[in-house]
Amino acid sequence: MLIIMNKTQRHLxxxxxQETFHYHEKNRAVGESKxxxxxxIKIVRKVLDVNDTIAKENRxxxxxxxxxxxxxxxxxxxxxxxxxxxxxxxxxxxVRSAVIVGDICTSNxxxxxxxxxxxxVQINTDAFGGDCxxxxxxxxxxxxxxxxxxxxxxxxxxxxxxxxxxxxxxxxDLRVVVLSVTEGEDKPxxxxxxxxxxxxxxxxxxxxxPHLDYSIKKAIENILQVNPSMAIFEISAKTEDxxxxxxxxxxxxxxxxxx
Amino acid sequence: MHEMGIAMEIVEIAIASxxxxxxxxxxxxxxxxxxxLTAIVPESLRFCFDIxxxxxxxxxxxxxxxxxxxxxxxxxxxxxxxIDEPIFTCRACYGGSVNIVxxxxxxxxxxxxxxxx
Ligand SMILES: Nc1nc2c(ncn2[C@@H]2O[C@H](COP(=O)(O)OP(=O)(O)OP(=O)(O)O)[C@@H](O)[C@H]2O)c(=O)[nH]1
Ligand SMILES: [Mg+2]
Ligand SMILES: [Zn+2]
Ligand SMILES: [Zn+2]
Numbered sequence: 301m302l303i304i305m306n307k308t309q310r311h312l313x314x315x316x317x318q319e320t321f322h323y324h325e326k327n328r329a330v331g332e333s334k335x336x337x338x339x340x341i342k343i344v345r346k347v348l349d350v351n352d353t354i355a356k357e358n359r360x361x362x363x364x365x366x367x368x369x370x371x372x373x374x375x376x377x378x379x380x381x382x383x384x385x386x387x388x389x390x391x392x393x394x395v396r397s398a399v400i401v402g403d404i405c406t407s408n409x410x411x412x413x414x415x416x417x418x419x420x421v422q423i424n425t426d427a428f429g430g431d432c433x434x435x436x437x438x439x440x441x442x443x444x445x446x447x448x449x450x451x452x453x454x455x456x457x458x459x460x461x462x463x464x465x466x467x468x469x470x471x472x473d474l475r476v477v478v479l480s481v482t483e484g485e486d487k488p489x490x491x492x493x494x495x496x497x498x499x500x501x502x503x504x505x506x507x508x509x510p511h512l513d514y515s516i517k518k519a520i521e522n523i524l525q526v527n528p529s530m531a532i533f534e535i536s537a538k539t540e541d542x543x544x545x546x547x548x549x550x551x552x553x554x555x556x557x558x559x
Numbered sequence: 560m561h562e563m564g565i566a567m568e569i570v571e572i573a574i575a576s577x578x579x580x581x582x583x584x585x586x587x588x589x590x591x592x593x594x595x596l597t598a599i600v601p602e603s604l605r606f607c608f609d610i611x612x613x614x615x616x617x618x619x620x621x622x623x624x625x626x627x628x629x630x631x632x633x634x635x636x637x638x639x640x641x642i643d644e645p646i647f648t649c650r651a652c653y654g655g656s657v658n659i660v661x662x663x664x665x666x667x668x669x670x671x672x673x674x675x676x
Contacts, residue, residue, distance in 0.1 A: 338587060340671045343576045347568050347591075347665045433561055463598045464561040467665070492645035493596050496659075526645050528655025 358471025
């Protein structure tokens with residue numbers, strides 16, 4: 301989310317700074333008396349240090365076990381589960397796959413995805429405080445459900461949310477953002493971090509285009525403005541339009557990791 | 560939305576940074592550096608911080624959030640500049656290969672404490 305400071309905020313910021321400054325001066329002046337003294341302790345640490353450390357451990361483990369990890373993100377209802385159903389139905393015989401699905405409380409998505417023969421585990425973030433994203437430690441604890449020696453592709457469906465999942469590395473190889481044509485063309489500009497951190501964008505539900513006033517061209521322009529190196533595919537999880545090319549592309553990426 | 564988890568991390572890191580030999584410490588201020596591209600809403604972070612800092616040495620502390628501008632650099636022509644809009648193409652050579660120099664920070668910089676002995 302872009303935080304754009306307006307003039308008043310900037311003014312307040314400045315004022316606050318001056319007050320702090322005076323406060324320190326004042327404290328120093330009366331330092332001899334018994335008034336409590338303020339002291340600054342430098343820390344300089346990333347707040348998400350712990351997450352980043354676990355993500356690194358996950359990444360090392362995936363490399364050692366030869367697992368390629370996909371992190372699929374989007375707003376609620378853009379079609380993540382539908383796309384993964386079609387993906388699994390096409391690749392599960394060729395590539396040994398496993399699925400982790402994050403949801404706040406139901407197991408519907410895991411039920412839908414477990415029908416294809418690949419093990420699917422549902423993570424309910426309720427148990428982790430109702431989080432709106434999957435963090436590295438959550439993935440780590442879910443890995444106990446699989447024998448990673450028998451998995452080549454681990455697919456993670458993140459929670460429907462374009463904000464938080466972008467901040468949390470979990471050790472994945474590829475980040476996928478799904479944007480359906482029923483959402484606004486300006487999503488990439490409203491959620492620049494998400495579109496910045498992803499490698500591929502799937503423009504889903506293109507079967508609905510005839511019924512909508514949607515400019516695919518504008519959506520693509522907006523994506524490329526935020527991330528000029530984004531790979532973009534126009535697809536429909538309903539008709540499977542565009543699936544040949546995006547799955548070919550994915551398979552190349554998976555092979556590329558272990559060449 | 561994930562501000563609660565972040566506030567908890569902040570409290571944990573801050574408490575761990577209080578020197579062991581100090582007794583009855585009150586943390587007055589926590590200084591954060593937050594990049595402009597970081598997905599944090601300051602108001603909700605403050606709200607969550609007030610909740611999770613209860614019954615800790617940080618209970619009266621204020622969060623001071625310094626916003627770090629979004630600076631990008633072109634890896635083709637090395638031009639470097641600050642952006643206010645999410646346009647990640649080079650303003651000079653129109654190349655698309657730019658890197659983020661700053662603006663993604665979410666760092667706890669320091670704490671200010673009062674030693675009441
Ligand atoms: N017409 C059309 N409908 C689609 C397409 N893909 C998904 N849908 C529908 O969109 C709705 C949401 O799809 P899901 O796959 O559940 O979306 P999701 O992103 O997994 O949703 P959450 O996990 O709840 O965030 C369902 O009713 C799907 O049938 C598509 O390509 N075309
Ligand atoms: Mg789903
Ligand atoms: Zn969140
Ligand atoms: Zn340039």
